[in-house]
Amino acid sequence: MFYDTETNAHGLAHDPFKAIVAPRPIGWIGTKGRDGNRNLSPYSFFNAVGDRPKLVMFSSSGRKDSLRNVEETGVFTASFVSRTLLDRMNASSAPVSYETDEFDLAGLTAAPGRLIDAPYVGEAVAALECRVTQVMTLADMHGAPTDSHAVFGQVVGIHIDQSSIRNGRFDLAIADPIMRLGYMDYAGIGPVFELQRPRIKS
């Protein structure tokens, strides 16, 4: 099959786009407003986009509270979602008022950032402390602004729970991440294997 996204006439029960660009890691974004109000929400339009320096990005579909807070304070955290935190991650995505603290709502510890004034999930096995580098309202192919707003941040500090380190590595089999698929689907990781990059033969 083929469908043109202008008409979106895929003929399926649901748009398969997000099931194709999957799995996506979930960045559990922790922020604070200028007024000190705490916020925590999951974002699966999230990824690492550079490593020298370390850069991450999340994208807000519409102007949400996390976007408002990063615009106000210029910092955010991204906590790691393990399977054990799945229900609390989901609870933190509820469409609640700006004033509602999703750390409290989901029964999570709001641990203070060490280098930035933003909270991260104390129960998470890893978390990134980030300083905003760019906030971009994304354009469509005609250059017209969309209602997607990408927030880029430089990772200035990384928390790792010692229990997730084995043989000197952050061990994903222990950390057990949950990833977002399409529809209402999620997945864990399968067996981890190594693959060496090709070498140029002389």
Ligand SMILES: Cc1cc2nc3c(=O)[nH]c(=O)nc-3n(C[C@H](O)[C@H](O)[C@H](O)COP(=O)(O)O)c2cc1C
């Ligand atoms: C697993 C998961 C991933 C999500 N990813 C995104 C995303 O990438 N972008 C987005 O705008 N909303 C996403 N959402 C929805 C937001 O988490 C939800 O709208 C939340 O209420 C936004 O909170 P905020 O207004 O406090 O930032 C996701 C929800 C879940 C459960």
